[in-house]
Amino acid sequence: MNALTCKEAFQEISKYYDGDLSEDLKRVLQEHLCKCGHCKVVFDTTRKVIELYCDGKLFPMPSVVRDRLHQALRRKFEGKPL
Amino acid sequence: MNYVPKFLNRESRATPAERWLVGLSAALIHVTRRSRVHPYQWGRVAGVRYLEQSITMHYTSGVSAGLRAGGGYHIFSRDWMQVPQEALEKTEGALVTEAKAGSAEAFEDLVNRYERKIYRLALRLTGNPQDAEDVLQETFLKAFEHLPDFRQDSRFYTWLVRIAVNEGLMKLRKRRSDKSEPMEDGVDDDGQVMPREFRDWKPNPEQLMSQEEMETLLMNAANSLPAGLRTVFFLRDVEELSTEETAEALNLTAGAVKARLFRARMRLREELAKVLKRE
Numbered sequence: 001m002n003a004l005t006c007k008e009a010f011q012e013i014s015k016y017y018d019g020d021l022s023e024d025l026k027r028v029l030q031e032h033l034c035k036c037g038h039c040k041v042v043f044d045t046t047r048k049v050i051e052l053y054c055d056g057k058l059f060p061m062p063s064v065v066r067d068r069l070h071q072a073l074r075r076k077f078e079g080k081p082l
Numbered sequence: 083m084n085y086v087p088k089f090l091n092r093e094s095r096a097t098p099a100e101r102w103l104v105g106l107s108a109a110l111i112h113v114t115r116r117s118r119v120h121p122y123q124w125g126r127v128a129g130v131r132y133l134e135q136s137i138t139m140h141y142t143s144g145v146s147a148g149l150r151a152g153g154g155y156h157i158f159s160r161d162w163m164q165v166p167q168e169a170l171e172k173t174e175g176a177l178v179t180e181a182k183a184g185s186a187e188a189f190e191d192l193v194n195r196y197e198r199k200i201y202r203l204a205l206r207l208t209g210n211p212q213d214a215e216d217v218l219q220e221t222f223l224k225a226f227e228h229l230p231d232f233r234q235d236s237r238f239y240t241w242l243v244r245i246a247v248n249e250g251l252m253k254l255r256k257r258r259s260d261k262s263e264p265m266e267d268g269v270d271d272d273g274q275v276m277p278r279e280f281r282d283w284k285p286n287p288e289q290l291m292s293q294e295e296m297e298t299l300l301m302n303a304a305n306s307l308p309a310g311l312r313t314v315f316f317l318r319d320v321e322e323l324s325t326e327e328t329a330e331a332l333n334l335t336a337g338a339v340k341a342r343l344f345r346a347r348m349r350l351r352e353e354l355a356k357v358l359k360r361e
Contacts, residue, residue: 014344038280049350050319058297061201065215072219077186
């Protein structure tokens with residue numbers, strides 16, 4: 001398999017995080033990342049983007065929001081107007 | 083005088099039976115301390131139920147973080163006496179079946195299980211706490227109302243997400259008609275989204291700012307994307323829906339989901355790099 005250009009590597013980085021890359025392509029991508037600092041930064045920071053948004057501590061649900069949800073549900077269960 | 087078992091008394095000779103007993107105990111302690119599986123679950127290791135619980139624990143419980151970090155149940159800790167909550171919880175399918183049969187309690191268990199995730203998704207989609215609360219309530223109220231129509235051929239959570247996404251997009255459309263906000267502009271244009279920022283980021287940026295600052299940064303970056311891009315990003319990368327589930331939820335092709343996900347990741351990276359890159 002031929003070496004990747006940077007433009008191709010960007011596309012493959014996204015496919016890598018989708019789990020869509022064959023073992024061959026993974027190896028070719030790894031070889032490119034070892035040689036290309038720019039693509040390595042894109043690879044690492046793309047993973048960081050996903051990690052930051054996946055942080056379960058962020059955007060907690062306020063307890064009043066939960067209380068209001070459960071009140072609305074109980075009224076619904078009892079067939080009362082909301 | 084305290085009793086000292088004979089085999090622990092250096093001055094006495096242990097019998098073969100005592101030595102065997104000590105060896106067996108030590109082996110048992112060693113195995114248990116090394117094990118990443120709670121003894122309660124040992125009998126289920128080969129079963130599907132164990133796998134299902136492991137997956138649930140892996141994705142939904144802080145317990146899994148401890149286990150993956152190298153922890154395990156310690157024979158001398160209180161964990162030995164405690165059955166993990168996850169092991170006692172009913173499966174999603176069982177709760178849905180009970181809820182469909184009319185159990186409000188089972189439905190409330192499902193709500194408890196997913197309310198935080200749906201709220202977070204709603205907040206990320208709408209970028210507004212009031213809209214997020216409306217979406218949260220509408221999602222569960224509609225789910226309860228339409229539960230008889232849910233055929234259980236997909237995960238209940240995926241079904242909830244689909245309702246939440248529809249509600250969220252409706253909010254955004256309404257807001258767009260009120261304020262002319264772009265929603266799908268540039269989502270599928272053919273222009274290449276290529277990285278422009280190649281400076282590495284500061285290490286551990288989440289430790290450099292407060293939680294509130296980080297939330298604002300992430301929210302602003304997400305809101306700078308058209309809704310059609312950020313929705314795909316949140317469903318695929320945050321909610322971990324498959325490409326096919328995301329495509330189904332948004333009425334897109336799998337190819338469109340992949341293309342949008344690539345564009346969303348690249349654009350978020352550029353937006354966040356403005357703040358997080360090294361000087």
